Amino acid sequence: MSSQEIPEEKHLPSEQGDAHHGGVAVADDPFADPGLPVHKPRIQDIDERAAKRSERTVAMLFTLSMLATIGFIASYVIFPVDKIVYIFPLGKVSALNFALGMTLGIALFCIGAGAVHWARTLMSDVEVADDRHEIAASPEVKAKVLQDFADGANESGIGRRPLIRNTMLGALAMLPLSAVVIMRDLGPLPEDKLRHTMWAKGKLLINQNTMEPLRPEDVLVGSLTFAMPEGLDEHQHDFQTQIAKAALMIVRIQPEDIKDKQELEWSHDGIVAYSKICTHVGCPISLYEQQTHHVLCPCHQSTFDLSDGARVIFGPAGHALPQLRIGVNGDGFLEALGDFEEPVGPAFWERG
Amino acid sequence: MSTATDNKARKAPAGERVADWADGRLGIYSLAKANMRKIFPDHWSFMLGEICLYSFIIIILTGVYLTLFFHPSMNEVEYHGSYVPMQGVLMSEAFASTLDISFDVRGGLLIRQIHHWAALIFVAAMIVHMMRVFFTGAFRKPREVNWIFGFLLLVLGMFTGFTGYSLPDDLLSGTGVRFMQGAILSVPVVGTYLSMFLFGGEFPGGDFVARFYSVHILLLPGIMMGLLVAHLILVFYHKHTQYAGPGKTNNNVVGMPLLPVYMAKAGGFFFLVFGVISVVAAVASINPIWALGPYRPDHVSTGAQPDWYMGMPEGLIRAMPGWEINLWGHTLVLGVFIPLILFPLVLGAIAVWPFIESWVTGDKREHHILDRPRNVPTRTAFGVAWIAEYIVLLIGGGNDMFAQYFHLSINAITWFVRIGFFAVPVVAFIVTKRICLGLQRRDRDKVLHGRETGIIKRLPHGEFVEVHEPLPQGKLHTLTAHEQYKPIEIGPTVDENGVERKVKATEKLRAKLSKGFYAEGNQIPKPTVEEYKEIQSGHGHH
Ligand code: HEM
Ligand code: FES
Numbered sequence: 001m002s003s004q005e006i007p008e009e010k011h012l013p014s015e016q017g018d019a020h021h022g023g024v025a026v027a028d029d030p031f032a033d034p035g036l037p038v039h040k041p042r043i044q045d046i047d048e049r050a051a052k053r054s055e056r057t058v059a060m061l062f063t064l065s066m067l068a069t070i071g072f073i074a075s076y077v078i079f080p081v082d083k084i085v086y087i088f089p090l091g092k093v094s095a096l097n098f099a100l101g102m103t104l105g106i107a108l109f110c111i112g113a114g115a116v117h118w119a120r121t122l123m124s125d126v127e128v129a130d131d132r133h134e135i136a137a138s139p140e141v142k143a144k145v146l147q148d149f150a151d152g153a154n155e156s157g158i159g160r161r162p163l164i165r166n167t168m169l170g171a172l173a174m175l176p177l178s179a180v181v182i183m184r185d186l187g188p189l190p191e192d193k194l195r196h197t198m199w200a201k202g203k204l205l206i207n208q209n210t211m212e213p214l215r216p217e218d219v220l221v222g223s224l225t226f227a228m229p230e231g232l233d234e235h236q237h238d239f240q241t242q243i244a245k246a247a248l249m250i251v252r253i254q255p256e257d258i259k260d261k262q263e264l265e266w267s268h269d270g271i272v273a274y275s276k277i278c279t280h281v282g283c284p285i286s287l288y289e290q291q292t293h294h295v296l297c298p299c300h301q302s303t304f305d306l307s308d309g310a311r312v313i314f315g316p317a318g319h320a321l322p323q324l325r326i327g328v329n330g331d332g333f334l335e336a337l338g339d340f341e342e343p344v345g346p347a348f349w350e351r352g
Numbered sequence: 353m354s355t356a357t358d359n360k361a362r363k364a365p366a367g368e369r370v371a372d373w374a375d376g377r378l379g380i381y382s383l384a385k386a387n388m389r390k391i392f393p394d395h396w397s398f399m400l401g402e403i404c405l406y407s408f409i410i411i412i413l414t415g416v417y418l419t420l421f422f423h424p425s426m427n428e429v430e431y432h433g434s435y436v437p438m439q440g441v442l443m444s445e446a447f448a449s450t451l452d453i454s455f456d457v458r459g460g461l462l463i464r465q466i467h468h469w470a471a472l473i474f475v476a477a478m479i480v481h482m483m484r485v486f487f488t489g490a491f492r493k494p495r496e497v498n499w500i501f502g503f504l505l506l507v508l509g510m511f512t513g514f515t516g517y518s519l520p521d522d523l524l525s526g527t528g529v530r531f532m533q534g535a536i537l538s539v540p541v542v543g544t545y546l547s548m549f550l551f552g553g554e555f556p557g558g559d560f561v562a563r564f565y566s567v568h569i570l571l572l573p574g575i576m577m578g579l580l581v582a583h584l585i586l587v588f589y590h591k592h593t594q595y596a597g598p599g600k601t602n603n604n605v606v607g608m609p610l611l612p613v614y615m616a617k618a619g620g621f622f623f624l625v626f627g628v629i630s631v632v633a634a635v636a637s638i639n640p641i642w643a644l645g646p647y648r649p650d651h652v653s654t655g656a657q658p659d660w661y662m663g664m665p666e667g668l669i670r671a672m673p674g675w676e677i678n679l680w681g682h683t684l685v686l687g688v689f690i691p692l693i694l695f696p697l698v699l700g701a702i703a704v705w706p707f708i709e710s711w712v713t714g715d716k717r718e719h720h721i722l723d724r725p726r727n728v729p730t731r732t733a734f735g736v737a738w739i740a741e742y743i744v745l746l747i748g749g750g751n752d753m754f755a756q757y758f759h760l761s762i763n764a765i766t767w768f769v770r771i772g773f774f775a776v777p778v779v780a781f782i783v784t785k786r787i788c789l790g791l792q793r794r795d796r797d798k799v800l801h802g803r804e805t806g807i808i809k810r811l812p813h814g815e816f817v818e819v820h821e822p823l824p825q826g827k828l829h830t831l832t833a834h835e836q837y838k839p840i841e842i843g844p845t846v847d848e849n850g851v852e853r854k855v856k857a858t859e860k861l862r863a864k865l866s867k868g869f870y871a872e873g874n875q876i877p878k879p880t881v882e883e884y885k886e887i888q889s890g891h892g893h894h
Contacts, residue, residue, distance in 0.1 A: 012713070012717075028881075030828055031825075031832040031833075032829065033600075035599045036598060037599070081456060093635075096458060096459070096461075098634050100634070101635070107627070109624055110627075112620040112625075114620070115617070115623065116621065119613050120617075124613070125608065127607060128608070129599065130591070131603060132605060134718060188548055189545070190547075193554055228650075240556050241557055280674065281534025286652050298752075299652070300670045314763065316673065318687045318688075346685070347676055348538065349539070352681040
């Protein structure tokens with residue numbers, strides 16, 4: 001920090017406190033420090049009966065704490081873990097939780113209150129002053145330390161033998177590389193994992209409510225249907241990861257109301273299928289407004305217009321929801337005509 | 353007991369013998385000599401740091417208990433515990449074991465709730481404690497390092513809380529983790545790699561609960577414990593600051609000794625804090641994960657809200673427009689990445705202030721007397737602006753709740769936050785500075801003219817005046833004890849030989865800031881002895 005241009009100290013106020021250290025009131029200075037006020041005795045300091053009262057209060061608090069601990073143990077034994085009771089104004093609560101918490105709280109609080117009351121009423125409350133000492137060392141100490149350091153460094157010869165110094169620094173600098181390399185197996189490389197989901201040509205759309213394949217006539221105007229790909233089972237080990245990308249929402253819109261040409265082409269008879277995963281930071285979308293065909297993400301209120309290519313009409317999401325191209329197979333079931341053509345969910349660097 | 357040594361003149365009591373034993377090995381007498389009767393000043397605002405300390409201890413105690421029952425595993429199991437509505441539901445072991453702690457372990461629910469409440473109080477207490485340190489200038493030399501330790505504790509505390517409430521793998525916290533993963537994806541170039549490495553593959557995978565677990569119970573608390581001990585050692589070493597007052601100087605510390613008063617009060621206060629948190633945990637349920645259900649990436653609960661201390665980044669991400677730039681086959685997700693960057697910047701703004709201030713004042717002296725906030729208007733105004741910014745973002749983070757509660761449109765609140773992000777701190781700064789100056793003026797009047805007594809006197813010629821009573825000397829001293837800096841001057845830019853002197857841009861900036869801090873109009877000159885005497889001698893005649 002260079003401040004050569006500006007003379008230091010000139011703008012600094014005079015040392016605080018120094019002028020009247022020790023509280024010697026200078027007769028001429030009405031603002032001078034009068035020194036510590038004389039101690040005012042408390043009632044307990046002069047009246048032994050008051051002191052006795054304080055003593056009893058403290059002892060009573062400690063006794064109360066003991067009783068509360070007994071109450072804690074008794075509650076633990078008495079109340080079954082699943083007993084629900086009605087307590088005004090809390091409503092229905094677990095009897096055990098309430099009893100344990102209250103007794104523990106009282107046991108703790110009374111110890112605290114007792115100790116504080118004891119300190120405030122019976123222990124000496126005379127204020128005393130301690131001196132402070134500057135943190136920085138004296139010039140002699142500093143000189144000694146610098147000399148010690150120089151001696152030590154000199155004896156090691158580190159300055160004279162740069163070969164040792166440089167190779168040592170090199171070795172120490174390289175060592176952490178092992179720690180970095182060993183982290184490699186924390187996870188796989190991204191590759192194109194985020195670009196694909198389970199959806200593929202011919203996969204049926206399974207209704208998440210009924211777990212049955214969807215037919216066009218199951219999708220009613222005004223309702224929001226959630227679907228997942230055929231072959232995905234809740235019990236399979238990567239279910240969570242798969243559903244995090246494949247979750248689908250389906251609505252039916254009058255074909256003439258669909259404003260986006262591609263959306264119309266990828267739909268079937270007004271049935272459109274969109275990724276359920278918000279393109280903002282990935283919450284599942286859950287609210288649907290049937291008149292406007294808007295869907296809303298509950299996390300940060302991004303709103304998408306499903307009748308217009310699911311473009312963002314409000315909120316922090318940066319791009320439209322990806323659409324899944326669907327059709328109907330020979331048996332009259334809705335099927336996917338391929339995977340999503342762009343990555344679902346939040347945007348990332350390689351998304352493009 | 354002691355028959356063999358009875359002939360010795362005096363046998364030391366058992367306690368003393370234990371202490372002797374320890375002294376011979378640990379040198380405890382020398383340690384106690386310096387510290388046992390160490391003086392601690394007393395003020396309610398000094399208890400804020402204690403609340404931080406005690407809630408941290410409570411968190412550790414209850415956390416250890418929870419580890420005895422919690423299974424940090426994402427293996428899917430079918431629930432067959434005693435909470436009937438969830439019977440047969442598929443869930444991770446983490447969620448199932450949290451249900452067990454809540455419904456099958458006696459006292460488990462209480463400990464869970466104490467742990468969570470204590471965490472909320474911990475972070476809140478740290479922020480308030482930090483504010484007290486900030487507004488009183490307790491961060492000045494020699495305490496800058498402790499300020500940084502404290503700030504790191506705050507940041508780590510927030511992350512420990514976040515990893516902690518993600519562990520039960522419930523619907524709400526899972527949504528929060530997804531939020532974090534989406535934010536990580538927005539990082540240019542390495543985002544997808546970071547996400548894959550953190551989650552062991554794609555989101556959510558089967559690893560993050562176990563990984564968060566070791567971070568939450570070992571890594572972060574370990575670091576925090578180290579910082580906390582260092583923080584407290586420094587408080588001891590520097591000795592506590594004190595407010596100005598009679599008998600209190602920059603070279604002494606006035607208060608009561610550690611043993612017994614401070615120990616009884618501070619020790620007692622621990623039990624008070626613990627007791628209050630226990631009662632809160634008994635009557636107020638927190639994070640009832642059974643009402644939310646296990647996490648499913650395709651399910652969501654409405655009104656998803658993080659714990660309060662994460663409301664600030666939440667507000668940033670909600671208010672930010674969804675900017676995305678697609679160039680050369682790459683995507684720059686500014687709509688998420690900018691909030692991610694702003695989060696540490698907004699938080700860190702308060703942390704760097706002490707260093708800016710000491711650079712501007714160029715003051716290299718130690719300061720142990722605390723400032724009254726009004727006497728340092730620029731600093732106080734900056735602190736209030738920072739708080740105002742924080743509140744704006746908290747409002748943004750709860751925009752849906754506020755919209756519902758106040759019957760406003762979310763759109764209106766979002767725009768309020770967008771504009772308020774820039775405007776509110778500025779307004780808060782200006783208003784606070786004004787208020788500080790007003791209060792300084794009032795102090796000045798009080799010193800010069802005395803205290804208003806409320807007694808109205810009628811003067812012979814009919815005028816009514818209020819009788820003012822001069823302040824006692826202690827009060828006069830307290831109100832005039834503060835230092836006032838003068839703005840630094842760059843001085844002539846041309847030296848005596850007419851040669852132009854180069855003034856560095858940083859120096860110009862420094863002089864400008866100094867003017868903004870301390871020039872006329874930015875602080876009210878405190879009364880001088882001469883002014884006081886003149887007015888007092890003229891008194892009564894008027
Ligand atoms: C784990 C969290 C923390 C704990 C347990 C803690 C504890 C304490 C305690 C017990 C004190 C002495 C009493 C007092 O003045 O309140 C103290 C002082 C102090 N703390 Fe903290 N604190 C924490 C966080 C923070 C934070 C977030 C900051 C600021 C960024 C901070 C800065 C300071 C400073 C500068 C002092 C010295 C104040 C003085 O001597 O006047 N601390 N802390
Ligand atoms: S995740 Fe949908 S709006 Fe943020």
